[in-house]
Amino acid sequence: MITQPGFLASEFPPGVESFDYKSLIPSLDGTTWGPAFTKLTLLVWLAVAIVIIFFLVTYRNPTLVPTKKQWLAESVYGVVRNNIATDIIGPQGVRFAPYLATVFLFVFVTNLWSIVPLAQISPNSHLAFPVVLAVLTWFIYIGIGVKKHGLLGYLKHSTVQPGVPWWVHPILIPIEFLSNLILRPITLAVRLFANMFAGHMILLVFTLGGVALWNAGPLLLKPAALGSWAFAIVMTLFELFILSLQAYVFTLLSATYFQSSIADEH
C-alpha cells in the first residue's frame, strides 16, 4: 500500500495543512481563482460527469421490466422519492424528489471519493461544497414557506410555537428564530464537512502513522505498523458507512426542513 516510506513519514503527524490543495494550474496558485482548479474541484466535476453519464446511459432506452443497471438507477431515485420525499413531506413531496435525489447523488458520489484509491479525499472536506448545498436547501425551504404562508405568516409559523404560555414567548421566539432560520444551513453544512474532514484525518493518521512506526527503526515496532495499516483498512470500511449515512442524513434533513415549511401545523 505504501512504498515510499521516507517521503511519507515526513508528513506525519497530519494536520489541517493536509487539506490545503494547491491549484492544478500553477500560475493561478494563490489567487482568487486558484481553488477553482484543484484536485477537489476536479473530483467534483468527475463525480458530476460519472453520475450524468451513468443515468443518461442506463436510462436511454428504459424498459418496463428493468435491466440490472436500470433497476439500480431507478432504485436510487425511487428510494429518495418514496422513502424520503413522500414519507416525510407527503404526497406533494414528489415535486421535491428531483432536487432531493440530486442532492443525495451529489453528496454520495463526492463523499465516495474519500475511499476511492488515488482520489482518497472528499471534496466535502472543504466547507465550501457542503455550504453550497446547505444554502440551496435553506433558500428553498424559506422560499416555499414564504410562498405558502406569506412573509409574516412564515415568520410566525417558524418561530411561534402554539400551546406555550405567553411569558415563555420572549425567550422561545428568538431561540426558534435562531435555530430554524439561521442555524439550520450552518449545522447542515458543518455536519457533512466535519464528518468528511474527520474521516480523512483518521485515515491519514492510521496510514501515515503506520509508515512512521515502520520507519522508526526498532524491529519491535514493525508489527505495530502492520496493525496500524490493518486498522486503516477497517476505518476505510467504516468511512464507507459514514459517507453513505451522511449523504442520507443530508437528504433526509433537507426533506424535513421542506416539510416544516409547508406543514399547516407544527
Added chain:
Amino acid sequence: MNIASNAPAGEEYFVLGVPLAEVIVGLVAFGVLLFVLTKFVFPRMESMFQQRVEAIEGGLVKAEKAQAEAAALLSQYKAQLAEARTEAARIRDEARADAEGIRTDVLAKAREESDRIIAAGREQLAGERASIVRELRGEMGALAVSLAGKIVGESLEDEARRRGTVERALAELDTAGAR
C-alpha cells in the same frame, strides 16, 4: 500518494474558509447535475413508474375479466350438466314405462294364448269323451246281450223284450253316471 502539499510559510490554511472559487464550482457542478437529471432522467423515471403502475392495474383488470369469463363458463357448464341429468332421468323414466308396458302386453298375450290353448284342449277332451261314451254305449249293449246269452245258454228270442231291457239298463247306467 501525495496527500498533502507543504503550505508556504506565512500563508496558513484556514479549515473553515469558504473560497468563492470553490463555491462557484460547487454551484455550477451541482446546477449542471440538477439540470440534466431533472430535465432528462427523473421525468422519464416518473413516466416509467406510471407505466408500470398502469401495466399492473391493466393486468389486474385483465385477470378480473378472465375470472368473470371463467365463472360464466362454469355456470353455463353447470346448467348444461343439470339439463343433461334431467334429460337422462326423463329418458330412464320413459324407458322404464315402456318396459312396463311391453311386459304387461306380453303377459296379457301369453295369458290369452294359454287360455286359448286350455280352452281348445278342453273342447277336444270333451269331444273325445263324448265319442268314447257313445262308442262304449253301443258296445256295452252288444257285450251285455252276448254275455247274458252265453250265461243263459240260449238266444234271447224276444227282440222287443230284449230291446226294452237294454234300454232300461242303459238309462239306469246313465242316471247312475250322472249322479
